[in-house]
Amino acid sequence: MNENQLIIENSLDRACYHETAHLLIGKVFGLKYDHDSVAISIDWGKEHVTYIESEYKEEDKQSDIVKKLICSQAGQEIEELIFGHPFAEGILSDNANIQILVHQLANLNPEINKDTVIDNCRMICVDVLKSNLVHIKRIVNRLKAKLILMIDEADALIPSNIKIDDQQAVKIEMKVISSKPITTIFDAGN
Numbered sequence: 001m002n003e004n005q006l007i008i009e010n011s012l013d014r015a016c017y018h019e020t021a022h023l024l025i026g027k028v029f030g031l032k033y034d035h036d037s038v039a040i041s042i043d044w045g046k047e048h049v050t051y052i053e054s055e056y057k058e059e060d061k062q063s064d065i066v067k068k069l070i071c072s073q074a075g076q077e078i079e080e081l082i083f084g085h086p087f088a089e090g091i092l093s094d095n096a097n098i099q100i101l102v103h104q105l106a107n108l109n110p111e112i113n114k115d116t117v118i119d120n121c122r123m124i125c126v127d128v129l130k131s132n133l134v135h136i137k138r139i140v141n142r143l144k145a146k147l148i149l150m151i152d153e154a155d156a157l158i159p160s161n162i163k164i165d166d167q168q169a170v171k172i173e174m175k176v177i178s179s180k181p182i183t184t185i186f187d188a189g190n
Helices: 003-028 062-083 088-108 114-131 133-146 151-157 166-177 185-189
Strands: 038-041 148-150
Touching (some): 003 038, 003 062, 003 133, 003 151, 038 151, 062 166, 114 133, 133 151
Antiparallel strands (some): 038 148
């Protein structure tokens, strides 16, 4: 493999891991698809897209915003886990979305510490990603082969038993917005 092929392969791997992480976290936290049939699309002529509802909507409750925050951090966190650092251009829109979500969360709950909220969401995100690397790698391999992942394929590749139940989601939400830093999802869920 020559140097250009290595760069392209690394870029493809990075894009597939990034988008797959958004998908997996979105599914774990029960976020809905925002496309009729496509879950992920890798398109070198356009922006790579995961069709999970992770952007702020006027009707979002605090719990929705927390889930979307964790999902929005997933691309950057998987890139750090797998490649050692994120690709700066690849996380610009995610970071912009994170800032919007944190701002809206602060509007609902003015006493939160924004930095602690972001750090707590990050810790939860990393724990979920680490505990699901087998599923992530399986999805990445399928995505690399086709550059598109349909919703039915994605749902078949993500086990239904990894979804966080409502009771645990409430506990996570309360820990995320508290002023105390958490270190693992187990801190958040207990």
